[in-house]
Amino acid sequence: MNFLSMIFDDVINNPLPDDLPEVLLPAFSRLEPFALLLKDLHTKGWSIQDDFFSDAFTDKLMEEVRGIQNESMLQAGVGRKQGHQVVLDARRDYIKWIDPINETRKTFLDEMEALRVVLNRQFFLGLFDFEAHFARYEKGAFYEKHMDAFKGQSNRILSTVLYLNEDWQEGDGGELVIYDEQDADRELGRFLPKKGRLAVFLSEDFYHEVKVAKRTRHSIAGWFRVNNTTAKTLDPDQ
Template sequence: MSFDAWLTKNPYIENSIPTFTREEPFSNLLMDLQTKGWSVQDDFFSADFTQALMDEVENIQNAYMLQAGVGRKQDHQVVLDARRDYIQWIDPDKPIKKDFLKMMETLRVALNRRLFLGLFDYEAHFARYEKGAFYEKHIDAFKGESNRILSTVLYLNESWEYGDGGELVIYDEHNPEIEVGRYSPIKGRLAIFLSECFYHEVLVAKKTRHSVAGWFRVNNTTGKTLDPDQ
């Protein structure tokens, strides 16, 4: 039995919700990353698992979310000209959050086995873009200056239609003026890309838009510096 096939038959039990419906949920994603450095996969998780995540983020009141900014947790700075979304970091304090983080940990292992990236951990937050919110073109990590290696975005929106805005735009690795993909934030769609290589942006949302944004990281702890959270 393949590693992916084992996953489909052994869902995590915090929620007793099957995580995947595909027999090999990681295979296309891994191939895309190996050949072009980014991938967009529809219906990545099972419908029930995705719905549980949607229920969780939709029930978060704005008062319990932070105005998103630039910089990692402890270096967070609000820059409204750059982005206007709200976030809540995901901690394993509820069953569905535990299951999601466990599943991304399993993906981390698969990525290291296939691509030898040396990924150490994963961090993520729920994101809410209300009407009029956006995130200007940016890159998640500058070469040699960050421990973020792979960026992920999982979309949690029901009945998203053409004209609702909020699309993710990905730009060419070698020429950030060339658009290589534009994707609506539809329910269950996962985007993943090399953090240092691909500029991207979120176009203005015409209605409330939810997602999970996350990063697979390497450990940059040295003899003089302790990597944050480690």
């Protein structure tokens, strides 16, 4: 049983809050966009949701990342702040952190903020904020098996990946593989990075990897975080 189940065993029987801002709803593909996601997190600690956002809004996000030249992106690395390193044997994607510089990016961040509010109400996680970046995996790029956080050493609690790719087919590679929290060698599933698919999982519990992409692959990776700032240490972001 994952820790969400232990914290709030009967949460899924409670109704979703009815005071979410109505302006956010058009970007979602259904009126209660969080219900299935919450149920999965409650029962198994990870979730794959297809068509989480509307087709039109996902297209807008794809337009955003397509408009970014590689020269304007960072070669993704391993570690954060002073510990950050570019390790091409581990990962080969390019990233661009998302700030609310236009309506599309602001809407995405606002909607993930709405999800943060619901997660805190339902599971009492104390999530403080959400950070995200566009990710581009060109042909041949990958990300080896890893965990987004290690217990007691990170402020990342929930990881999210939203896929933006049109017409992704079997054989195109780039699958997300999620491994069992009790057995890191056992696959729980392989998921194509198809348009509109959202993956969410506990950052400290699940190893995962990105298989070699056979064509250019775009996504948005994000993390819901707690604030670990102390009197001696400032909690890092990005």
